[in-house]
Each structure stands twice: as C-alpha cells, then as structure tokens.
Amino acid sequence: MSSSASWPDGYGRIIRDTCDSTNAEAARLAPTLSQPTWVLAHHQTGGRGRQGREWASPKGNFAATLAMRPTGNAGWAALRSFMIANALFEALALHVRRTRLSLKWPNDVLLDNGKVAGILLESASKGDQIDWLCIGVGVNLSHTPGGIRDAAFPPVAVGEEIDPEQFLTELAGFYATEESILMSLGFEPIREKWLRNAARLGEVITARTQDAEHTGQFKTVDDGGRLILDTADGEIRIAAADVYF
Known part of the structure; x- marks a missing residue:
C-alpha cells in the first residue's frame, strides 16, 4: 500500500x-x-x-x-x-x-x-x-x-x-x-x-517471571501497565514476565 x-x-x-x-x-x-x-x-x-x-x-x-x-x-x-x-x-x-x-x-x-x-x-x-x-x-x-x-x-x-x-x-x-x-x-x-487489540484477552494464559509461573485468565492490564491474571489462588498483578498461550 x-x-x-x-x-x-x-x-x-x-x-x-x-x-x-x-x-x-x-x-x-x-x-x-x-x-x-x-x-x-x-x-x-x-x-x-x-x-x-x-x-x-x-x-x-x-x-x-x-x-x-x-x-x-x-x-x-x-x-x-x-x-x-x-x-x-x-x-x-x-x-x-x-x-x-x-x-x-x-x-x-x-x-x-x-x-x-x-x-x-x-x-x-x-x-x-x-x-x-x-x-x-x-x-x-x-x-x-x-x-x-x-x-x-x-x-x-x-x-x-x-x-x-x-x-x-x-x-x-x-x-x-x-x-x-x-x-x-x-x-x-x-x-x-x-x-x-490484545492477544488472548479473557482467555487462560501462562506468565513466567524470574521466580514463578502463573496460569490464569487474562483479565486486563491496570493503570500501571501490569498484567492482571485471575488464578486459582486469586487475582495477581505482574509487572514483568514472559507470556505463553
């Protein structure tokens, strides 16, 4: 184009x-x-x-x-x-x-x-x-x-x-x-x-930080840009990670 x-x-x-x-x-x-x-x-x-x-x-x-x-x-x-x-x-x-x-x-x-x-x-x-x-x-x-x-x-x-x-x-x-x-x-x-335009919003994804791996529903990102996951242990907020789905 x-x-x-x-x-x-x-x-x-x-x-x-x-x-x-x-x-x-x-x-x-x-x-x-x-x-x-x-x-x-x-x-x-x-x-x-x-x-x-x-x-x-x-x-x-x-x-x-x-x-x-x-x-x-x-x-x-x-x-x-x-x-x-x-x-x-x-x-x-x-x-x-x-x-x-x-x-x-x-x-x-x-x-x-x-x-x-x-x-x-x-x-x-x-x-x-x-x-x-x-x-x-x-x-x-x-x-x-x-x-x-x-x-x-x-x-x-x-x-x-x-x-x-x-x-x-x-x-x-x-x-x-x-x-x-x-x-x-x-x-x-x-x-x-x-x-x-977010990939897999509302779906289950996995986020791997330096210390742990978290799997849950990708709910949103907050006003600081952190990833919000709804996991079996409750809602967590992640500042940096590699994401897989």
Missing part, C-alpha cells in the same frame, strides 16, 4: 547505514539531543531483544530507536511500551489486514500468531527521575529471520518490500499521536486502545 504519511513536528531523525544496535547508538547520542529523535539503521551488527536475546536484523527489515527525555519517574516512562505497541499496530495495519494483528503483553506484536515485531525499552535515571529513555523497535518487514528453533511464537514477516524509511515515517507519526494523547488525556485511553 502507498502511504502519504509526513514526518511529525518536534521529532528528529538520524539514519545510519550500519550500527551495532540502534538502542546502543541512541543511548550514545541521547545526552546531546535537543528533541525526541528517531535513530534508524538499515543493518545492525549486534541487535538484541529483552534479557539480552539476539535479534536478527537482515537488511530490508526495520530497526529503529526513539531516544527521548520523558518527564516523570520510571513507571511513567515505562507506559510508553503500550504507546509504541499501539503505534506499531497502526503502522503495520497500513500494510496488512488489521484482523491479522494482535498485541502480546508486554512488548510484542503478532501477525497470524507469529512474532512480527518486538519492543525493547532501556533507560538511565537520576534518583527516581528518568534522565533519558530509548524505545527500540524491530520489525520483520521483508524477511523472516532464520535459525530460530523451538520458539513459542516463531518469527514471521510482513513479506512485502516496504522501505524502512517510509515505515519509520508512518510509525513516528502514529507514535507522536500517542504522546499527544498521554499529555492531554493521560494513560487510560492508551490502555483502552491497547486492550482492544
């Missing part, structure tokens, strides 16, 4: 042919930036996901990071994982049917139940206040990464030739809208939008 998206006001853009990882490059640049700035690389030599997992980034796929200085504490900054997920959903929906997409807590986008995109937030803080935040995004646009075995959610790709720089413009515009909503209306409308 063609796109008439334009670059959002108030955001910078840096394009690299190659870098180690866009999150690492954004972190290096963050102290010098005067405005929220997207860093895109056409190729990463050391892409990574959550918990240090490798993220393959063949040329033609999408790897970018938004470096910004949000106000507030770490919990407030972390809500941006839901905002970027909403923006990713809308950007991908320009290229595939919306009904094929879903959002998997806490930070994946699924296409036909396979992982098409991942999100990685990294930050630095002074006391309880965030100094800078890097929102990393990887999307399998043209190529499905190979060599990944026994994944609970195997990687999939959009499967069409999409210019990564075009996709960045689309994503940046949708994300700027999410920031405007947060600043004017708070997190609630963002939470509601995320829940409308």
Whole structure:
C-alpha cells in the first residue's frame, strides 16, 4: 500500500547505514539531543531483544530507536511500551489486514500468531527521575529471520518490500499521536486502545517471571501497565514476565 504519511513536528531523525544496535547508538547520542529523535539503521551488527536475546536484523527489515527525555519517574516512562505497541499496530495495519494483528503483553506484536515485531525499552535515571529513555523497535518487514528453533511464537514477516524509511515515517507519526494523547488525556485511553487489540484477552494464559509461573485468565492490564491474571489462588498483578498461550 502507498502511504502519504509526513514526518511529525518536534521529532528528529538520524539514519545510519550500519550500527551495532540502534538502542546502543541512541543511548550514545541521547545526552546531546535537543528533541525526541528517531535513530534508524538499515543493518545492525549486534541487535538484541529483552534479557539480552539476539535479534536478527537482515537488511530490508526495520530497526529503529526513539531516544527521548520523558518527564516523570520510571513507571511513567515505562507506559510508553503500550504507546509504541499501539503505534506499531497502526503502522503495520497500513500494510496488512488489521484482523491479522494482535498485541502480546508486554512488548510484542503478532501477525497470524507469529512474532512480527518486538519492543525493547532501556533507560538511565537520576534518583527516581528518568534522565533519558530509548524505545527500540524491530520489525520483520521483508524477511523472516532464520535459525530460530523451538520458539513459542516463531518469527514471521510482513513479506512485502516496504522501505524502512517510509515505515519509520508512518510509525513516528502514529507514535507522536500517542504522546499527544498521554499529555492531554493521560494513560487510560492508551490502555483502552491497547486492550482492544490484545492477544488472548479473557482467555487462560501462562506468565513466567524470574521466580514463578502463573496460569490464569487474562483479565486486563491496570493503570500501571501490569498484567492482571485471575488464578486459582486469586487475582495477581505482574509487572514483568514472559507470556505463553
């Protein structure tokens, strides 16, 4: 599909042919930036996901990071994982049917139940206040990464030739809208939008934390972004976990 998206006001853009990882490059640049700035690389030599997992980034796929200085504490900054997920959903929906997409807590986008995109937030803080935040995004646009075995959610790709720089413009515009909503209306409308596209909402799922495994009905996410499960032992709230279903 063609796109008439334009670059959002108030955001910078840096394009690299190659870098180690866009999150690492954004972190290096963050102290010098005067405005929220997207860093895109056409190729990463050391892409990574959550918990240090490798993220393959063949040329033609999408790897970018938004470096910004949000106000507030770490919990407030972390809500941006839901905002970027909403923006990713809308950007991908320009290229595939919306009904094929879903959002998997806490930070994946699924296409036909396979992982098409991942999100990685990294930050630095002074006391309880965030100094800078890097929102990393990887999307399998043209190529499905190979060599990944026994994944609970195997990687999939959009499967069409999409210019990564075009996709960045689309994503940046949708994300700027999410920031405007947060600043004017708070997190609630963002939470509601995320829940409308959530994978397995109302169904039984399993969440594995570092210390335990919990199985129960996925009821909702709360106003802090925590997963709420209705388990045999009662309702529990989980801040971070890997989710399986």
